[in-house]
Amino acid sequence: MKKEIEIRCRSCHQFRWAVPSMQKVVKCPNCGQEWKLRWFDEETATIISPVSWVEYERKHW
Amino acid sequence: MNNVAYVDLTNQKVTIKEIPQKIRRLFLGGRGINMYLLYNHVKKGIAPLSPENTLIFGAGMLTGMHVLASARYNVSGRSPHSGLIGDSNAGGFFGPELRFAGFDHLVITGKAAKPVSLWIHDGQIEFKDASHLSDLNTTETFETLREESGDPQSQMAIIGPAGRRQVIFANVMNSINNANGHTGMGAVMGSKNLYAIVVRGTQTLPARDPAALYKVFDKQYKQVLSRKGFKANAFYGTLMRMSLMRTQMTMAGHNYQFNAVDLGEDVDIENFMDKYEYAKASCFNCPQHTKHIHVVKSGPHKGMVGGGPEFAAAGGFSATCGATDWETILECWDLCNQYGIDGMYAANYIAWVMELYQRGLIDEKVTGGLSLRWGDHHAMTELIHQMGRKEGFGGLLDEGWKAVNTKLFGEAAPMYERYVPMIKGEPMEGNFKGMIAQALGAATATRGSCHLRSRYTLEEFSLPSKVVADILGREVNPDPDAYEGKAWPVIWSENLCAVGDALGICRFLSKWMTPGFLAFDEFAEVVNAATDLNLTPAQVMECGERIWNIERMFLAREGLGRKDDKLADRCFDEPWTHGARKGQVMDKEKFYKQLDEYYELHGWDQEGHPTKETLKRLELDKEPSHLL
Ligand SMILES: [Zn+2]
Numbered sequence: 001m002k003k004e005i006e007i008r009c010r011s012c013h014q015f016r017w018a019v020p021s022m023q024k025v026v027k028c029p030n031c032g033q034e035w036k037l038r039w040f041d042e043e044t045a046t047i048i049s050p051v052s053w054v055e056y057e058r059k060h061w
Numbered sequence: 062m063n064n065v066a067y068v069d070l071t072n073q074k075v076t077i078k079e080i081p082q083k084i085r086r087l088f089l090g091g092r093g094i095n096m097y098l099l100y101n102h103v104k105k106g107i108a109p110l111s112p113e114n115t116l117i118f119g120a121g122m123l124t125g126m127h128v129l130a131s132a133r134y135n136v137s138g139r140s141p142h143s144g145l146i147g148d149s150n151a152g153g154f155f156g157p158e159l160r161f162a163g164f165d166h167l168v169i170t171g172k173a174a175k176p177v178s179l180w181i182h183d184g185q186i187e188f189k190d191a192s193h194l195s196d197l198n199t200t201e202t203f204e205t206l207r208e209e210s211g212d213p214q215s216q217m218a219i220i221g222p223a224g225r226r227q228v229i230f231a232n233v234m235n236s237i238n239n240a241n242g243h244t245g246m247g248a249v250m251g252s253k254n255l256y257a258i259v260v261r262g263t264q265t266l267p268a269r270d271p272a273a274l275y276k277v278f279d280k281q282y283k284q285v286l287s288r289k290g291f292k293a294n295a296f297y298g299t300l301m302r303m304s305l306m307r308t309q310m311t312m313a314g315h316n317y318q319f320n321a322v323d324l325g326e327d328v329d330i331e332n333f334m335d336k337y338e339y340a341k342a343s344c345f346n347c348p349q350h351t352k353h354i355h356v357v358k359s360g361p362h363k364g365m366v367g368g369g370p371e372f373a374a375a376g377g378f379s380a381t382c383g384a385t386d387w388e389t390i391l392e393c394w395d396l397c398n399q400y401g402i403d404g405m406y407a408a409n410y411i412a413w414v415m416e417l418y419q420r421g422l423i424d425e426k427v428t429g430g431l432s433l434r435w436g437d438h439h440a441m442t443e444l445i446h447q448m449g450r451k452e453g454f455g456g457l458l459d460e461g462w463k464a465v466n467t468k469l470f471g472e473a474a475p476m477y478e479r480y481v482p483m484i485k486g487e488p489m490e491g492n493f494k495g496m497i498a499q500a501l502g503a504a505t506a507t508r509g510s511c512h513l514r515s516r517y518t519l520e521e522f523s524l525p526s527k528v529v530a531d532i533l534g535r536e537v538n539p540d541p542d543a544y545e546g547k548a549w550p551v552i553w554s555e556n557l558c559a560v561g562d563a564l565g566i567c568r569f570l571s572k573w574m575t576p577g578f579l580a581f582d583e584f585a586e587v588v589n590a591a592t593d594l595n596l597t598p599a600q601v602m603e604c605g606e607r608i609w610n611i612e613r614m615f616l617a618r619e620g621l622g623r624k625d626d627k628l629a630d631r632c633f634d635e636p637w638t639h640g641a642r643k644g645q646v647m648d649k650e651k652f653y654k655q656l657d658e659y660y661e662l663h664g665w666d667q668e669g670h671p672t673k674e675t676l677k678r679l680e681l682d683k684e685p686s687h688l689l
């Protein structure tokens with residue numbers, strides 16, 4: 001079974017949820033924002049950017 | 062060992078003194094002893110670009126030793142930009158080599174009659190003619206000096222065209238991607254006709270207990286490498302903030318008018334990594350190697366190889382000035398490095414005049430034909446060329462915001478100061494309106510607005526209260542919008558930054574960067590293995606407090622106090638323009654009320670001056686003591 005790693009949504013800030021290891025695009029179950037992830041190894045990931053900056057910024061404009 | 066060289070450029074004379082043990086115990090080294098020297102040598106009111114100013118180089122107490130990220134040194138003096146504390150910390154390899162060559166600090170006074178360079182080798186200091194460097198950019202200067210030295214291991218601190226022309230935000234640079242930026246120490250060096258310092262040494266830096274030092278290094282190395290923050294920093298470096306601040310909508314958009322601007326998709330950091338980065342670089346003894354090396358692949362600078370960029374300027378050229386493509390950012394960045402200009406200052410100045418242009422307050426008649434539209438590649442690069450050459454409208458900006466504002470608007474100048482977001486004369490560095498502790502840190506930072514002096518970075522991490530209390534040793538108000546209980550994190554951060562700079566350990570491996578990194582416990586461990594000072598973590602922290610207080614004494618002597626601990630007006634009267642906080646402003650009254658708590662915790666009076674009791678407790682009551 002694939003490992004799950006916890007990450008924190010950049011949009012809802014405090015909200016953490018588990019995502020499958022090495023998955024490159026994830027969707028926050030709390031706010032629905034889609035994020036691109038960078039995996040440094042199988043257990044370490046960070047959010048890099050929204051799938052689309054233009055859409056992200058339009059949403060918050 | 063632990064020597065200070067007093068270099069009189071006017072008479073080409075050198076005097077050497079050993080640092081008294083008492084001064085090491087109180088101030089450690091690096092920025093700590095530099096600030097002691099600054100307070101003792103730089104008299105009230107002297108002109109920053111006159112021979113009376115003192116230019117001080119200081120390597121950290123542990124710089125060059127078997128200590129994690131022990132690369133750092135400071136350059137200090139009176140700042141020609143703010144008129145106040147000039148001080149800037151840099152990494153690279155110059156600091157360690159200065160110590161290998163026999164000196165911890167250089168105290169440089171007077172002015173050479175002709176351009177000179179200092180050549181320092183194993184305890185010897187030689188003056189050499191430097192006229193042949195007069196027309197070279199920074200890369201050419203490094204290449205020329207390295208060739209002359211005949212030794213690829215030699216290190217150098219130089220100025221470029223901007224420093225030689227005394228541009229008041231010129232850097233001292235020790236490689237194309239390592240600069241003492243901020244506060245214009247390059248201009249002070251230029252004013253002394255000192256174009257370069259070349260160092261090479263073979264002396265050892267003995268440790269009190271080498272075996273213990275190895276053990277501590279190993280432990281701290283593992284501690285740092287195990288953290289997620291390490292992995293992210295090692296990959297993206299400071300550019301991580303390009304993404305972080307953009308998603309959190311805390312960018313300084315179009316000269317702080319907006320907390321977000323439409324930057325499109327190109328300036329995504331993955332794009333930089335894919336298209337421009339071809340290598341990483343590190344400083345002495347650093348496993349984190351956050352520095353990028355890039356190649357510009359098209360445009361007029363096709364083929365140009367540069368170090369960086371770092372976020373401070375990349376965020377500045379993008380969000381603050383409006384550039385929406387990496388090639389503009391990289392070209393601006395590289396030009397700044399070639400002239401030896403601080404990129405963040407350049408971005409702030411460009412953004413300022415772009416806003417004046419946007420508002421119709423200046424036009425092409427004033428700018429010499431330049432259309433200063435947001436993000437305009439030609440306008441931005443041309444202004445940097447003009448700054449570096451001291452020509453045209455960009456050259457006018459070299460006189461500093463206050464003089465330029467007066468020149469542009471005459472008696473009405475104070476009305477237009479709101480478009481120059483400065484604190485104690487130094488440019489603001491980020492839209493920290495939503496970060497109360499960070500904003501308090503910027504308002505009170507001793508060299509003017511500064512993210513490197515006291516930024517409580519952990520405020521951005523949403524850490525559980527217990528974790529914060531464990532790290533900071535006290536409870537911190539967990540409410541991000543509260544204006545009470547935010548003074549301690551600022552003071553804790555001041556101490557952390559001051560100690561790191563005094564030891565010569567890079568901030569990027571401390572808890573300034575990420576929660577799992579080093580702080581006072583680890584600093585004490587390493588101090589006690591490396592030296593005979595035998596300090597507890599609390600005593601190490603107190604050294605930081607002492608350094609902060611002597612800086613505050615310098616400011617008090619210049620007449621500064623509570624009235625100067627303030628943010629730019631736009632932080633209070635212009636609301637957030639985008640995102641979850643849209644429409645909100647910071648509460649001015651509550652914000653300034655925090656100063657009471659901040660001063661009280663510091664042991665300062667209501668004017669923000671250290672009390673007699675505080676000075677006595679910190680053994681600062683006899684300053685200036687002239688022990689060095
Ligand atoms: Zn979310």
